[in-house]
Amino acid sequence: MVNNITDMEFLFKALSYRKRLEILNFLFKKKEAHVCEIADELEIHSMTASRNLAILSHANLIKAKQKRNFTYYSINPKQDRFVKSILSLIKSNFEGKKYLISYSDATFFDSRIRELLENFIEPAPKE
Numbered sequence: 001m002v003n004n005i006t007d008m009e010f011l012f013k014a015l016s017y018r019k020r021l022e023i024l025n026f027l028f029k030k031k032e033a034h035v036c037e038i039a040d041e042l043e044i045h046s047m048t049a050s051r052n053l054a055i056l057s058h059a060n061l062i063k064a065k066q067k068r069n070f071t072y073y074s075i076n077p078k079q080d081r082f083v084k085s086i087l088s089l090i091k092s093n094f095e096g097k098k099y100l101i102s103y104s105d106a107t108f109f110d111s112r113i114r115e116l117l118e119n120f121i122e123p124a125p126k127e
Contacts, residue, residue, distance in 0.1 A: 008082075010058075010059055011059050011060075011061075011083065013059075014055050014056055014059035014061060015059075015061075015086070015090070017052070017055075019042060019044060019048070019052050020052045020055060020056055021090070022042050023038055023042065023049070023052055023053065023056060024061065024062075024075070024087070024090060025090075025094045026038060026042070027062060027073060027074055027075050028075065028091050028094060031074060031075075032065075032072045032073065032074040033072065033073060033074075034070040034071060034072050034073070035049050035050050035053065035070075035071065035073075036070075038053070038073070053073055060076055060079065060083065061075070061076060061079075061083070061087070062074060062075055062076050063075075063076040063077075063078075075087065101117060101120050101121045101122065102121075102122050103121065103122045103124055103125060106121040106122070
């Protein structure tokens, strides 16, 4: 949960390193993976993967689950709206989505809000 500026700072620091973003991207696609899978996919040492997983876990972005001899990591579904919004933006970017808000969703916004967010809203469909 992001309750104060310190929490926010830690969250953004956790997201400020390329390998951690690559780990998140892999987990978005794979849904769940253990350290060896992540290290192999990113072509990094398992110790490096573990250290970065610990940082993402401490920032509450991912969760760990023990299965037999392995710890499996996945995106943490229990997050506040702020963190969910940030992860949604990151995931959309990884998926190559050009617009973050669909035209139909934006029709519910106040006109001033639509104006502020115009670069993020999908254009109106052509008839």
